[in-house]
Amino acid sequence: MKKPKGLMKVRSIAFVVLTLFLLFQIQDAVKGSTLFYLPVQMSADVNTPLVTLQSMTPNSTIYTNGTSARITIADNTTALDVLELLNQTDDAWQLQLLVYNDTNINRLANCAIWFHNESASVQIRITDGNYNQMSGELCSLVNSTIAITATTITQGTTVIHTFLKILHPETSTYFLYAITFEITS
Numbered sequence: 001m002k003k004p005k006g007l008m009k010v011r012s013i014a015f016v017v018l019t020l021f022l023l024f025q026i027q028d029a030v031k032g033s034t035l036f037y038l039p040v041q042m043s044a045d046v047n048t049p050l051v052t053l054q055s056m057t058p059n060s061t062i063y064t065n066g067t068s069a070r071i072t073i074a075d076n077t078t079a080l081d082v083l084e085l086l087n088q089t090d091d092a093w094q095l096q097l098l099v100y101n102d103t104n105i106n107r108l109a110n111c112a113i114w115f116h117n118e119s120a121s122v123q124i125r126i127t128d129g130n131y132n133q134m135s136g137e138l139c140s141l142v143n144s145t146i147a148i149t150a151t152t153i154t155q156g157t158t159v160i161h162t163f164l165k166i167l168h169p170e171t172s173t174y175f176l177y178a179i180t181f182e183i184t185s
Contacts, residue, residue, distance in 0.1 A: 051093055051166050053177065054084040056145065068178040075152045075185035081116060083146040083179070085164075093141040094167040097123035097179075099134040101161040106130075108158055111150040113181065117142050124162065129153070138167065150183045158183040 052066030059072040060082060071082045087093060095115055105111075106129035113124040114136070123136030152158070164177040 048088060049175075050087075050089050050091065051141065051175070051177075052086045052088060053164075053179070054086055056081050056084055067175075070180045070182065071148070072182040072184060073148060073150060075150065075183065077148060077150050077183075079147055079149055081145045081147045082181075085115075085141055085144045085146070087141050092169055094138040094169055095141050095144060096136055096138050096165040096167070097146075098163045098165055099124055099131070099160060100163055103159040104156055105158055105160065107152050107154045107156050108183065109151045109153045111148070111158075111160075111183065113146065113148045113160075113162075115139050115144050116147040117144045120147075124160070141166070146179070148181065152183065152185045155185050157185075 049065055049067050053062050053069050054066070055062050055069070057071070057073070057080065061070045063069065066086075069083060073080060073082065085095065097113060097115075105126055108126045108129055111124070111126040112122055114120050114122040117140075121136055121139040122133065125131070125133040146164075160181040160183075162179050162181065164179050165174050166177065167174040
């Protein structure tokens, strides 16, 4: 059965009028403001590092609150102390150097990087352009320094990128400090 066109038109108009009536009657039910905002306050604390690096040579740069360094040394360097490791706590930290990248190591005749305190702990050793050792044993942080010896075969620049791993004993908690050694001739 077909409904007359007039009835359909009246129904549509009634629906629109009823909708408008309801919208105007409940307009105060919900209010908002475009000026509402929530201020965000940062609550992160910045503390000094537990172990810091300190330069021992004029050609060293310490970065990022004493937690990374770039050391530049000349060819034919022998047993040069380049970095001092300062323990800012009473904790007995363990140290280890790890190579993660390098450039042009084939020009090194001899290079050794070690921790120097009461004894020596060789961490990285390169002989005739090849690694003999890319990381060392863990050793205690007690008045430690990092020392280096390097001689080259050819002119140029060698870069050795390392991480200084600082491990809290009897835990798996550690820090990684980036230290870059640059040997020039």
